[in-house]
Amino acid sequence: MPPLRTLLALPLALALLALTPAATSLPVAPATDALLPLLVARGGAPAAALLSSGPSGVRYAQAGEGIARADHFRAGSVTKTFVATVVLQLAAERRLALSDTVERHLPGLVRGAGNDGRALTLRSLLTHTSGLYDFSADTRGTVPVTPLQAVRIALTHPPAGRGRFSYSNTNYVLLGLVVDRVTGRSYAAEAERRIIAPLGLTGTSFPGSRTSLPSPHGRDYAADGTDVTELDPRVAGAAGELVTTLADLDRFYTALLGGELLPPRRLREMLDTRAAHGAYGMGLFPERLPCGVTVWGHNGRISGSYVRTAATVDGRRVLTFRVNTDAIADPGLEPRLLAAEFCAGRP
Template sequence: MPTTRMRRAVVLVTVLLGAGVQSFSGAPSPPPPSPLLPRLVSEGHAPGAALLAGPAYSADPGASTESAASADSAHSPDSANSAHSSDAANSADPKRPAGFPDSAHSTDSTRFESAGTGIRRADRFRAGSVTKTFVATVVLQLDAERRLRLDDTVASHLPGLLAGPTGRRVTLRALLSHTSGLPDYATSPGPAPTTAVEAVRSALAVRPPRPPGSYAYANTNYAVLGMVVERVTGRSYATEARRRIINPLGLTGTSFPGARTALPDPHGRAYDARGRDVTSLDPRGAGAAGELISTLDDLNRFYAALLGGRLLPPSQLRALLDTRPAHGAYGLGIYPRTLSCGTTVWGHNGHIPGSYVRTAATADGRRSLTFRVNTDTLAAGTLAALEPALLEDEFCTDRERSRAGS
């Protein structure tokens, strides 16, 4: 009977609509924008600030990363001009670790926020000392391949670089963990060196090395590591990072500029503390300690892969996160921060003229946050106060729980 059928149809539609409304209303609403990011701009007197946060890329924890042998066969080493990657070269290797999408873009559930002016999500920027995590990953991969050992001395790979007993007692592990006792060339007076050898010599001209064992952050350590990678592989650290990390992960916005002074497009502008445009600069003064160019998406993707076990075997991953040599302050090219909620996040910051960036991720690599400002100096105290607050806001508050859908 038509009337009965109509009634049944009305009931069915009502039930379906009710189910849809219930499903929609039960879905977690997106968290509100962080109130902290605008404070980096207003209180820090920065032109702009941005962050990208959210769940990491999908990863199969049971799958192992291919060794680099199966992959495509502020100071730079002597071969900077010829061996560094270009953006075209960065996309040349189609191989990807299992579990990662082919695209370098992040999932739809990530959150991008910006404040002030001049920063877009896709912009490339100078990532400073985040370079150290890339270089450390290359060294640990070489350790896994038994092409070097972390307890090798500098003298065993670079005889004569560090004179006297220093070269015979400083190990690669000490360089990676900043416990070598070498002085920091970045604090040396005079013009910035343009090669790694110059960087080491300028550091040692200021003061002699201290005995190894105490943690003291020094860019010189990574200038030496860049030379070790080149001596062991016959290729620059930039080439090795490209073929071992950048290409396999599809980090299409990441490159090592070598002597190239311009940022690749797209990019915004970068400013020093006096408001001068420093977008173009000679990156050779950063080299293996800090020359990297990258994007928000790429940095989240890299740390997710690294901590998720996509780039290192278990033994080397444990070594990466071992802070005992540095008495809890630093691992090997990465450092921890334990938050008030008990969560420990791992990552690195980067500080170079015109840019400050900080990346942090959970120990399993499943959640990450990268934020940046387009100046290298914020107003006094602003960064010290707001960086921890940004990490707490992302990893310890209802924001994190709402994003996880719990």
């Protein structure tokens, strides 16, 4: 993870931070909110928004035009946290084991170019240590594919080094197929039954092949300015299909890290980064901030949308921010936002 032009940016920041009384009760905007306009001015985004939740309440801020608090948007790889949660719930129910081979659940599927599902475990998929090639490197996230097509694309390439952390969307496409095989229902149906409905995430869905976003929503733009609001989610599938809202993501990560969705042992496994040498747990990754706080969450990038959620390990404080384009042009802005949110008041 993936000079402040004060005289030019200050008038813009002051105008954009004129929040309504409903958005915040603080007399002065927090440092996080003051950085938000930079995602537009320096980050290349048409608009940006954030929602922070914690013991002090809920705070919303936005910058730019065409974005709103209640908007539905595509969450990309944040989908992986949902899929990993379902897999770990199934492990807690003893319907599968993380030490199971891929071959056990998907016999004969992962074979070719040196790849062998008999040598890969579900744990290696969850932690991105399988070495399987990322199919989206070939499709560039623009070509709709079925799960089997995605796997076949990956299997035309040799493994990238089994046992080493190598982020690959193919891992989570396979996990989606495992959930299908174990439960007899799609990963989307299982996530709806196990996570979305119990938590009341009314703005969250797995759209399948539906190209439109639910209302309300704004417009989404590729890096070159092309409107890509209409998108076939099969470009990502179980690795990045999710549609959601700021409030729903805050609620989900609060519940997950707060122990509402997994028993303690399984949550500890989810947060264990040893297999990925500190880079990734299972559907979550840590980021240590300059003040010493480590936050947990995931980012999501899909054509026209970038989102990041980060939370304290107990889930008591969580921040989700998004932009309505593919990426943030200035990569230094994201860690600055997280530090401003979670390090405030610390030495």
